[in-house]
Structures are given as C-alpha cells and as structure tokens.
Amino acid sequence: MLDRRRDIFKVYSDILGKEDFSIIPFTKDDNGTETSYHLYLYRVKGFNEEKRNKAIQILAEKGIATNVHYKPLPMLTLYKNLGYDIKDYPNAYAMYENEITLPVYSTLALEDAEYIAREVVNVIKELM
Helix, strand or coil, X not given: CHHHHXXXXXXXXXXXXCXXXXXXXXXXXXXXXXXXXXXXXXXXXXXXXXXXXXXXXXXHHCCCCCECCCXXXXXXXXXXXXXXXXXXCHHHHHHHHCEEEECCCCCCCHHHHHHHHHHHHHHHHHHC
C-alpha cells in the first residue's frame, strides 16, 4: 500500500511540480525520515481562501473530490469561544488558506492521478 501511495505522490509531484505556483509537499527530511504518503497537502502560491474554495468547487464539478484537511484550531468554534483569534496565528492561517488535499488511496489508478493533477493545473490557471 505504501508503494502505491508513493507512486501517486510521484505522479502528482511530477505534474504539479512543473508549475511556478506549486508548493509540493515534502516526502523526506534531511535525516532520511520518510512520510507515510497518506495525505497530499498541495499548496498554491498566490491563492487565498476564496480562490482555494472556488478551485475545490470546480474540481468537484469535474468529479474530483478534494478538501482542506487541516483547519487551524483558532478557527474551530470551541477555540473561538475560548477567545482564540486566527489573527494571532498568521503562520497557521498562511498554511491553511492556500492548501488543497488531493485524493490518495490505494485503488486510485495512476492514470486517474494524472488526470487529477492536470485538472488541478487547469483550474488553478483559470483562477489566477
């Protein structure tokens, strides 16, 4: 299963990595520690939350299910009610506002991963 997810990451990174607007997720650190490849957290330079949400909507209309996996804690109701304000956490918001989680699952065909990556590029270019 890990090999399959690694292959999907490679397809996404090969296609998306050619674009100047892409921020590709890391897969290994300097010590050689490797990710489990369970989430492809793709980020788009120059995108704000509104554009990101529009991209997710357009991709859904094309049959591609994407989402935002991590929402900063200060944006959750419980933490808001405790007085936390996202304005006090600009780095967390910066990571959140332009992130799109792409599908990664063991039965995803590599051809489908290629299609997804190409459509992501097309949608982002349309919204830039």
